[in-house]
Structure formats: structure tokens, C-alpha cells
Amino acid sequence: MKSAEQAAERTSPSELKTSAVRSYCRGTVPLTAKLEPWITNFCHGTALPALVQKYGSPLNLLNTEPFQRNVTALYDIAQSRDLDFDVYFARKANKCLAFVETAKTLGCGVDTASLEELQQVLQSQVPAEKIICTAAIKSEELLRLCIVSGTTIAIDNLDELMQTAILAGELNQRAAVAIRLSGFQHQGTKLPSRFGFDIEEIVPLLQDLQSESCNSLQHLNLSGIHFHLDGYSQVQRISAIQQLLPLIDELRAREFPIRFLDIGGGFPMCYLESKTEWETFWQTQRRALLGEHIPLTYRNHGLGLASVEGTLTGKPNCYPYYQNLVQADWFGEILSSASEAGTIADSLRTRNIQLRCEPGRSILDGCGFTVARVEFRKLQTNGDWLIGVSMNRTQCRTSSDDFLIDPLLIPILERSPLPRTPAGISGYLVGAYCTESELLSLRKLLFPHGVAIGDFIVFPNTAGYFMHFLESRSHQFPLARNVIFDAETNQCECDAIDA
Template sequence: MKTVEPATSASFSTAQTGRSVRSYCQGMLPLTAKLEPWIAELCQSTILPELAQKQGSPLNVLNTQPFERNAKALYDVAEAQGLEFDVYFARKANKCLAFVETAKNQGYGVDTASIQELQQVLDNQVPPEKIICTAAVKSEALLRLCIKSGVTIAVDHLDELMQIVILAEQLKQRADIAVRLSGFQHQGARLLSRFGFDLDEIRPLIEDLQNASPHCLQYLNLIGVHFHLDGYCQAQRVSAIQQLLPLIDELRSRDFPVRFLDIGGGFPMSYLESETEWDTFWQTHRRALLGEHRPLTYRNHGLGLTLVEGTLIGKPNCYPYYQSPVQANWLEGILTSECEAGTIADSLRKRQIQLRCEPGRSLLDGCGFTAARVEFRKQQPTGDWLIGLSMNRTQCRTSSDDFLVDPLLIPATEESLLPRTPAGISGYLVGAYCTESELLCLRKLQFPHGVGIGDLIVFPNTAGYFMHFLESRSHQFPLAQNVVYDNDTNQAELDSVETYL
């Protein structure tokens, strides 16, 4: 990574004002962010604005220390249960190679979802046995690279399976595979998914391969079973594991060397400090949509809810920013759930099966933020203000309708050509794309001390998905730079992924 030398011509500091870094911006109903100490400290120093001036806006700032802490907590839970266990970091959640390097150094695995992700991970000397490819669509070139390099492939459907057989035969090399499965029974319903073979179909398929196509099997090394479930429900994971254990027994009885069960990702995390704030926001937002409270969102946007003949229908189209239990505690709840004559952990341990998982977002909890410069303030006829930032909404957004975490505002202390707005204004953060819908936050925000050109807006805890999942270069805007910050040395370096872009 290339060391970034901060510029020295600007001076920003909330410390100079004596105010908290949180005091300059809040939601009309606050949704207070959990803040890692390194983020709070950096936002109150001169280092961040100097980096932003040097590297441009927006800027992604990352730190790998929380990544190690979050992974270790998962390993500790598994170790307490006496399980063989491995974490495979879902790289799709963040493209920066600092996390790949950390995973390699700490002995974790890496989950890749494209040929570019895989090639970069291989270039960084991650051992092939520590890599799995779970790409939703796998090209022939990607499958070929997996087979040649010895990377395990999570096989999703019959076309993929047969293509692997053909390529492995051409390469004269067996392919390591894990069969991805779906269609589990849970509380009287089936957990349908676009990913994986249906559980009811896998046994006939295996029988057909053994009986009618034994030639194919000499090119396949079936070493694992795998699933991916949408959402964050513990009980659904328990149901899936319970239904896969008999399948593992059967596959082993048929001489398939299954040695791991991979439960995918979707480990929940919380972005917010307060469950009460989260519940209050949604209760009040529903009242606003019903006309019983002033709107909390731009033009009373429903965030997934729609008013139809006096009734709200739909469900929130937003990540559950407050959840409990989360991360290691959530995993522990799965492992200690009842199964067979004991617990899930007992059943896995009895079979000497390795448990694997592929978290992304939850491993990146606390690992980064996105900062952008205020370029204009514009008051609307309604009285609300639009605060224009040098960024676009793809640079802090996933498939959720909104980022439901209060941003931070860091005031500029150098003189601007234009004065700050009056104190106590409220309004919305808007971005650089030329559309009416280009809002960076749909929630209405208030600015007790006003807003000035050159202020920085910080979106906390964006390392997991928000930075990179949807980022776009429309209008030919450059992508945000990514710097890795070491809070022990106060040094920042450009992440080495920049050499691939």
C-alpha cells in the first residue's frame, strides 16, 4: 500500500469548539450510531480533513483492527463448543485488500464472488484451500481458474455441476466442490431460495450420478455441503443444519469425503446504540405515513411501507439497524440449540464435521466510514434545506431504501467565501447525480449549529457493503479512494486494490 501524506493547508477540529462530534447533526428522531473509538478520535482530529482534502470526496477510511476482533469472537464461541471451525470472509462486502491480507495473516479463509475477486486473492498468496467461490453466476473462465488453482466451488445447479465435470476432465484435474442446498422445511413452510439445489432433489441426483454417470464422479471431489439463507433468523439456520446432518451421513455412506458444513453468511449486527430509538422511529414513521405526525422522510417516503385506503401495507425495505442477538452471541445461540439427543454443536462434533461460515457485513462492523465534503446549501420554498455533498448515493447505499444511521458533521474552521447557514436548520443530504431522487439520506436531519461549505459529513460504519456494493461511475465521476488508517501510528495508506482499478 502507498502511504498517504496528509495535506496541511486546512484545519478542522471539533475539539476546538468543545462540542461532541455527534452534536452537529441528528435525525429529526435520532438514530444514534455506535462509534468505534478510532472513528470518534479521528473525527475530532485534523488528520481526517487533511486526508479528505488530499484524496478527494467522498473518501472511504478503513481500519482492520475491529475485523480481527469480530472474527476472533466467532472462533472463541466455536472453540468453547469443541468444534473445528473456520471463517471465510465474504469479500463481496468490501473490495479492499487490507481485509484479505488480514484474513491471510490470521489464518481465516476468503469467500470470493467473481473472477476478479478470486484472482486478486490468489495474487495475494492466500492458500487455495482457504478460498471458496460462491459466485451467483460463474463463467467458464471462473470455473476453470477455480479448478486449476484448487479452490473449492459452491455448486449451485446442474448446469454448473456438469460444466465443472467437463472442464475438470479437460484439465485432467479433480474439482473440489461443496453442494449448495435450499428448500428447507421450517415451521410448516419451505424456505425457498434462488440459490442451490432443492433438498428434495439432491438425493436422486446423487444416485443418478453414481448409477448412470459414474464417469462424472471421478472428476468431482465432494468435500462439503453449503447453504445460504436470506435474513437473520437463528431458528431457520437451526432447521437447515438439522436437515443437512442426515444428508451428510448418507453422502459419507456413499463414499463422498464430506468434511465441512458451511452455513453461509447473514450474521446480524447492530449499527445503533439504542433499541428504543429504533422502535420509536418506526412507530412515529408509521404515524407520519397515516397523516398523524409530520413527515420524517423526504416527501413522506414510506421506506417500504405504502398507504392504501387508510391501511399501511408492505414491510420496511431497510436493514434492521438495531438487532439482538448479534454476531458471536447469535452464533452461540445456533450451536446450543437442540438437535438429535443434544445440541447442534454436539451433532457436529460427533460427526467430526468442520463448521464453516461466510460473514461479510458483521466482520466489518466498526471497520470504516465514508466522508464527503459539503459543496452547497439551498433552502427550499418549504423551509427545508438541501445540503449538497461531493458524492452520489451509490457510494453509501445497498439495496435498502435508506441509511438509517445519523451521520456526523465535522465543521470546517478555515474561512469560507460564504457564511454558514443559520443555526437550527433542518433538511436533507443530496448527491451529485442529476435526478430528483438523488438523496443520500431520505430521513430529515437537523443541524443545530448550521452547515458551512467545506464541512465534512461522515457516514459511520459503512465498511460492510455500503461503500462498494452499488458504487457507480455514472457522469464519469471517479470512484472514492480507499485509505487504510492505523490508529496506533496515525498513518494512512491507499489500499492496494487501487492498483487493480
């Protein structure tokens, strides 16, 4: 048997540093975060307290280097198949302008979802041909700006189509548009969506609008087909692409100059180190809801599941934090899937059509974390501790029930004004909103070395949606500042969005 000393000798300084950072907080059933080295270095170093002191709690710290790596990996996959391809960063996933600037530098595009997003991207001098607007609600002002600037509009419904045509006529310009489609057949079922025209209805509709008596499309340049599927299913996207290839042929035959197919976002990513931990968590959570295990969550919250007369109903309302085919590899398998006489990549290449996508979360993997200061510790009568943290739940939350990643606790370096809690306590992180439900994480957490006022709680890998998707200024709390770390200069400065 090898000695502990021999094992330690084989452990790199980076691994030792990561292990130390993780040692102060974990879930009662752990969900260990994947950590980028730059995040580990910040948590292990001395710069974080000064940054929180300067910019306030909570603070979002970001780095564009992983963004560049993640985007480049997608281009490399497409290039290996000799495919005309472009990435459009889904800006709604993170508001920081540093990522817009990085996208521009990389030569990729930006997907905008509001008038303000589009205005800021245009002000950043991203070329209009590298911008698409996919806003769920498009005001007249937004449509006008798209038309005037030359931004492509992803058209969702007939009202939007007709309003765009009317405005383009008034402006005497041709609007660049892509028709958004849905209603794809998959394994004998039509995939439901609130977005887009039904694929079975689009040709008759366009044919009517193209007729001489109507001629509603004369000011529209219909150059693309667009879709966005909910969830992260690879096979559903393959089905959608396979159904759109003959549609593209038919539209081109009817003199619509379709030159690109946009498959939207939903590229999966993995937040966790261990598949086993992920599976164990859900197995244990189900047992807890059935009364067979102590609760893992605050007041035995089901996270989408519920026990009804001893039977579990519902489904998890959380992101699938562990996935084992992600990002560029997931995308590559779509391109290599069978289609017609070859692969999907072959079918696209034969048609001389550009493939586009609009990832957000997945290309922000590793790009940021959120840090906040501990302000109080409170022992409940049931033995649980409440750890009060200077932030609110909207500052690290999406529309799902919880953030299922173990936070990190960074102990205060100087003496705390009050003693640390006892070692080995367990409890919950609570936030600043004055409601009973104001938990930053619903999972019960263990603190092997206790907690002190002034310690920092770090939520890792929050750049994709968690920081900004739901953030709120209720109670007049200021929004978190966004600070960009430049690895080349080792300097930090506020993102221009906070100027």
C-alpha cells in the same frame, strides 16, 4: 439531586468527545450511531481535512483492527465448544485488499464472488484450500481458474455441476466442490430461495450421476455441503442445520467424502445505540404515512411501507439496524441449540465435520466510515434546506431504501468563504447525480449549529457493503479512494485496490 458538575466529572473524555461529534447533526427522530473510538478520534481531530484534500471527496477510511476482533470472537465461540471451525470472509462486502491480507494473517479463509475477486485473492497468496467461490454466475473462465488453483466451488445448479465436471475432465484434475442446498422446511413452510439445489432432490440426483453408466462425478471431489439463507433468522438456520445432519450421514454412506458444512453468512450486527430510538422511529414513520405526524422522509417516502386507503401495506425495505443478539453471541446460541441427543455443536463434533461460515457485514462492524465535503446549501420554498455533498448515493447504499443511521457533521476549522446557515435548520443531504431522487439520506436531518461550505458529512460504519456494493462511475465521477488507517503507526495510506 446530583449537580451537573458531578455528572460531568463522571463523564469520560471519550464520552465527551463522542457527544461533541454527534452534536452537529441528527435525525428529526434520532437514530444514534454506535461509534468506534478510532472513528470518534478522527472526527474530533485535525487529520480528516488533509486526507480529503489529498484523496478527494468522498473518501472511505478503514481500519482492520475491528475486523481482527470480530473474527477472533467467532473462533473463540467455536473453540469453547471444542468445534472444528473456520471463517471465510465474504469479500464482496468490501473490496479492499487490506482485509484479504488480514484474513490471511489470521489464518481464516476468503469467500470470493467473481473472477476478479478470486484472481486478486490468489495473487495475495491466500492458500487455495482457504478460498471458496460462491459467485452467483460462474463463467467458464472462472470455473477453470477454480479447478486449476484448487479453490472450492459452491455448486448452485445442475448446469454448473455438469460444466465443472466436463472442465475438470478436460483438465485431468479433480475439482473441489461443495453442493449448495435450499428448500429447507421451517415451521411447516419451505423456505424459498433462488439459490441451490432443493434438499429433497439432491440424493436421487447425485445417485444418478454416480451410477456406473453415467459416472459424471469421477472428476469431482464433493467434500462439503453449503447453504446461505436470506435474512438474519437464527431459528431458520437451526432448522437448516438439523435437516442437513442426516443428509450428511446419507451422503457419506454413499461414499461422498463430506468433511465440512458451510452455513454461509447473514450474521446480524447492530448499528445503533438505542432500541428505543429504533422502535420510536418506525412508530413515528407509520404515523407520518397515515397523516398523523409530519413526514420524517423526503416527500414522505415509505421506506417499503405505503398507505392505501388509510391502511399501511408492505414491510420495511431496510436493514434491521438495531438488533440485540448479534455476531458471536448469535452464533453461539446456534451452536448451543438442541440437536439429536445434545446440541448442534455436539452433533457436528460427533460426526467429525468442520463447520464453516462466510460472514461479511458483521465482521466489518466498526471497520470504516465514509466522509464527503459540503459544497452548497439551498433553501427551498417550503422551508427545507438541501445540503449538497460531493458524493453520490451509490457510494453509501446497498439494495435497501435508505441508510438509517444519523450522519455526523464535522464543522470546517477555518473560516468558510460564505457564512454558515442559521442554527437549527433542517433538510436533506443531496448528491451529485442529476436526478430528482439523488438523496444521500431520505430522512430529514436537523443541524443545530447550521451548515457551512467545507463542512464534512461522515457516514459512520459503512465498511460492510455500503462503500462498494453499488458504487457507480456514472457522469464519469471517480470512485471513492480507500485509505487504510494503521493504528500502530498512526499512518494512513491507500489500499492496494486503488493502485
